[in-house]
Amino acid sequence: MRRALTALLLVAVAAAGAGTAALARKAPPHHRHPAKHKPAGHKHHRKPAHKPTVTTPAGVTTNPSTTTTPAPVPTTPADTTPAPDTTTPAAPAPAQLSHALGVTASDAPGGGFVLSLSRTVLGSGAETVNFVNRSQDGHDLRIDDAGGIAQQTWDELASLATPVTESVTLAPGTYRIYCTLHLGMEKQLTVQAG
Numbered sequence: 001m002r003r004a005l006t007a008l009l010l011v012a013v014a015a016a017g018a019g020t021a022a023l024a025r026k027a028p029p030h031h032r033h034p035a036k037h038k039p040a041g042h043k044h045h046r047k048p049a050h051k052p053t054v055t056t057p058a059g060v061t062t063n064p065s066t067t068t069t070p071a072p073v074p075t076t077p078a079d080t081t082p083a084p085d086t087t088t089p090a091a092p093a094p095a096q097l098s099h100a101l102g103v104t105a106s107d108a109p110g111g112g113f114v115l116s117l118s119r120t121v122l123g124s125g126a127e128t129v130n131f132v133n134r135s136q137d138g139h140d141l142r143i144d145d146a147g148g149i150a151q152q153t154w155d156e157l158a159s160l161a162t163p164v165t166e167s168v169t170l171a172p173g174t175y176r177i178y179c180t181l182h183l184g185m186e187k188q189l190t191v192q193a194g
Helices: 002-024
Strands: 100-107 113-117 121-123 125-133 139-144 150-157 164-170 173-178 186-192
Touching: 100 139, 113 173, 113 186, 125 139, 125 150, 150 164
Parallel strands: 100 125, 121 186
Antiparallel strands: 100 113, 125 164, 139 150, 139 173, 173 186
């Protein structure tokens, strides 16, 4: 049995060698037609040159003259965070400043009196000031500029009397609003251009 296997092995090796030898033989040279057999205007086309091939370790055969190198693959995911907005937002249009002011005199919890304003900033120009007394005592009202000069005065308004509205023209600046009858009843008013 050993001889039979050896003989079979020798036959297989010989057959494989014959196949390799057949592949190694050159093909017959290409026959060229003599010029007298070419039709008029026919140009002889040459076969393209044989391009070498390369086999990679993975067993892939490539043609180096047509192979392109792929772009490198990033190793980290792309940053998808949007860039911060660096533009400065447009400033909003300045709000129209009011020219109306409410002033209220009232009793403070625990005794005393309080003066309160409906707003602390007005636009310059003609102002309408409404004075209300909700206190149990009478109060007057005075508006002085920063130099202490009276801009408008209200006579004493009795307790819970009907409100009194007066007009006054104020230029930009800081003003003191206060009751001359009771110390501590005082507020500051700012008038801005507008």
